[in-house]
Amino acid sequence: MNAGKLYGLGIGPGDPELLTLKAHRILTSVPVIAYPTLENGNSVARTIVADFIRPDQIEVPMPLPFSVERSSQPYYDIAAEKIAEHLQGGQDVAVLCEGEPMLYGSFMYLFGRLAPQFLTEVVPGISSTTASAAMLGAPLTFRDDVFIIMPATLDAQTLRDRLAGVDAAVIIKLGRHFAKVRTLLEELGLLDRALYIERATQPNQRIIPITEIDPAEVPYWSLILIPSQTQPLGATRSCSVETLP
CATH class of the missing domain: 3.30.950.10 (Tetrapyrrole methylase, C-terminal domain)
Incomplete structure (x- = not known):
């Protein structure tokens, strides 16, 4: 079985209409969507694209507290392991990234953990x-x-x-x-x-x-x-x- 593809999906700063056509196409076609959540469980990223998520898509919340330096925390290791399970099972996964994934984006830490193992594409977003x-x-x-x-x-x-x-x-x-x-x-x-x-x-x-x-x-x-x-x-x-x- 071929592994799935990982997408770092830039979804813009908040207005859903600022989503690029490419990001929308990938978002609405992948079987698995992952997104960061705050300490209270809310997800700004998911809220931005909520109207585009299908009921049959698998959702993977990733608790990533903002209170400490996250790049050195186990939170990203846990999130990467969850995403890797789906990729190893042959499912493509889109990680929702507010703004631009490669500009102070949380996806960068997942990219460092997963890109060496899985085919990865980063879709730019409006910062x-x-x-x-x-x-x-x-x-x-x-x-x-x-x-x-x-x-x-x-x-x-x-x-x-x-x-x-x-x-x-x-x-x-x-x-x-x-x-x-x-x-x-x-x-x-x-x-x-x-x-x-x-x-x-x-x-x-x-x-x-x-x-x-x-x-x-x-x-x-x-x-x-x-x-x-x-x-x-x-x-x-x-x-x-x-x-x-």
Whole structure:
């Protein structure tokens, strides 16, 4: 019996209509679907594509807590073992990945464990970074700009050092680190440029002035965008953008 094929399926940041045609085709045709779940059992990834899942498809929930460094945990070993059982049985498996699988995606840790053994295909998805720029109506970069993405989980000094000299930046995974990041941006004179968005493209998306945010209410699925100040000839910053999905 031939082994099944593993798919890392990028399903975008939240709006089901941002699913690519290829991702939709694979999602609706594979016999097995796996997806990460939070500590409470909920799955953001499954919610995004819930309307496309067939009743006869096998579902494999993967508990992957966000509270610790997951890449060194046994959670991925357990998830990989469950997926491997289906692949060894000849069934194709699609792992749902919010955003882009190879950009801070949980699938990367499964990829490292399973790709050496099984035929694997990664299907790119729209990342929260690019989706947020679209929702905010703020171009990320122009011309020769230097752009950086970094997690808010870094210590303040590292964040400060890495912000130095870049033209534009996105700081992801805010959550309980928001207050630290906001203080740092104020120290660096970047607070006036900073734009805040949470749950981009999802029904509960929120865009709030960064000075009005309660740090205690900032979710993990939020980011701060510091857009480029470079302006190409003929471009304008005055535009009307519909930001709700």
